[in-house]
Amino acid sequence: MTVNTPALQRALDGRWAATRDDVRAQMGQLSLDPDPDLSTEEYRALTTENLRGLAESGRPQQGFDPAYGGGGDVGGVVTAFAMLGYGDLSLLVKAGVQWGLFGGAVQVLGTSRHHDEYLRAIMNGELLGCFAMTETGHGSDVQHLRTTATYDPATQEFEIHTPDAGARKDYIGNAARDGRMAVAFAQLITGGETHGVHALLVPIRDEDGQPMPGVTIGDCGRKAGLNGVDNGRLVFDHVRVPRDALLNRFGDVSEDGTYSSPIANETRRFFTMLGTLVRGRISVAGGAVTATEKALALAIRYGATRRQFAEPATGEEVVVLDYLVHQRKLLPALATTYALHFAQAELVADMHDLQAPGADAPEAAQRDLETRAAGIKAVATWHATAAIQTCREACGGAGYLTANLLPQLKADTDVFTTFEGDNTVLLQLVAKTILSDYGRRVAKLDVVGKARFAADLLGGMVAERTGVRAVLNRGDLRDRAHQRRLLVGREEHLLAGAAQRMRKALAPGADQFGIFNGTQDHLIVAARAYVDRIVFDAFAAAVEQVEDTEVRALLEVVRTLHALSVIEGDRAFFVEHGYLTAGRAKAVTQAVNTLCGELRPHARTLVDAFGIPEARLACPLLDGEKDASSAVTDPAPSDEEPSDLASVG
Structure with a gap:
């Protein structure tokens, strides 16, 4: 069997192959290898600079409604987002907060009044925002969040309030440094009656970057990973916002305080609202898969050159990937990563078809998408945690060095198992x-x-x-x-x-x-x-x-x-x-x-087919490839073959 890398890569790239090629080219224009000795503030500043670079590329806009300057390519933008996992995962998460969570919530939970006023600024990175859902006392149990949004018909305003310490918005990306506005989730109250959790746009900083009156902003501080993301805490002390700050696609309040919704049942309304935000879970799963692919590329390429112990018949040391026990560590993990890559591609395609502008998704199809997204997110992120750890171990002491990228992959992906849904x-x-x-x-x-x-x-x-x-x-x-x-x-x-x-x-x-x-x-x-x-x-x-x-x-x-x-x-x-x-x-x-x-x-061919830009893999771990005999792994390409073909027989 002879397989060349480009042919296999085409199969992996699939429906959005052109998008993947564009992103590979764009990744070379960003600083995606931050110095591990950067301070938290320096790393956050670099991540924000890269975020603005992404905005200037026009790529994030592709996922938004064409009526507001977007491309309507939901699947393409989720695919592009996941590929940031080959580079700096802090940038991946910050981009996800800005355009997936904050921007996505405005787009799918809001109506034309919000789209007209905010979408272009969000798409262009001019208005940086937060997704303020999680509370210190309520993480997964979103339905029972404690923050309140009480309507005052006399002033036609909502009063956003944090009633106790447990209701503080916590771990909120973009909050500690850069965010100027938050999509805040709160219990909506009108006339003394609670209508369940709804989302409202709440300014948190003024033009000078200072907290708005009544808003207290805290910093979560140094984390185990993702320190380029400015996670923070928000407390609202009777903060007032106008009536039209309510993202009112699924529930609205009239001037006199009358509540109305196209979905009468509160529980069904709540789950319908959250279901529209499924893109976040799908994106996290995609980022986990690409991070795992990068780890496997590093470990398998290292294993194909690292030699340990002599073979008795020849006296030559054996490359560790020739040992069954080493193959057992890496190749089943690689096979499952391939499986998840294709499952993720199918999920993205279905999401795109269901959520494209003008699409009228049947409720059953949307529910099936949400179920698969939840399950694949869980399995893909657990797999990432286990596989990246295995890759670290497979590289021995070299895998423990920060310069060899694996420790940062471990640290940055660890939280994937608990955010966007435990x-x-x-x-x-x-x-x-x-x-x-x-x-x-x-x-x-x-x-x-x-x-x-x-x-x-x-x-x-x-x-x-x-x-x-x-x-x-x-x-x-x-x-x-x-x-x-x-x-x-x-x-x-x-x-x-x-x-x-x-x-x-x-x-x-x-x-x-x-x-x-x-x-x-x-x-x-x-x-x-x-x-x-x-x-x-x-x-x-x-x-x-x-x-x-x-x-x-x-x-x-x-x-x-x-x-x-x-x-x-x-x-x-x-x-x-x-x-x-x-x-x-x-x-x-x-x-x-x-x-x-x-x-x-075929191990080298299988990891090369991920199409990870070589600059994103450059590290001392792979320096041994320069001296290794090509005959030990894949035969060298012939003069008639392009140099990027990896032929195996």
């Missing part, structure tokens, strides 16, 4: 949605269907206890259909079990919280099984669309390694519940070992 809470939301869908499917069955459903459940229990299931489900472990049967079987088994346990909460007088609390572990693994399956399906669908036969063949091996790594990682479930015998579980491990060996000759 991962555990996100998987609970996923579980709730898929359980609801499961309940609706069962409820729609007729009498015969319900009888068959009950018989299937009973048959499954018998098959599990007798071991018949493993015999009936026996198949080629490298066959995609068989892998999917195993993943779907696990997903459905866990979902049915969770539904059975949760049914007890419907009984009169049931301790609903106790039942839910006692089932949380089950719900989380059921949600994770669902995400594993949709990621597998996205990867398989992407491979099917690849026209280059050699690229498709290589991606099939990568996809197989990913699938079997997932199955191997949950061998206990598959054996305990009769989907695999003990012998077959051992065969999974043997297959993973074999696949690692098959992918070893």
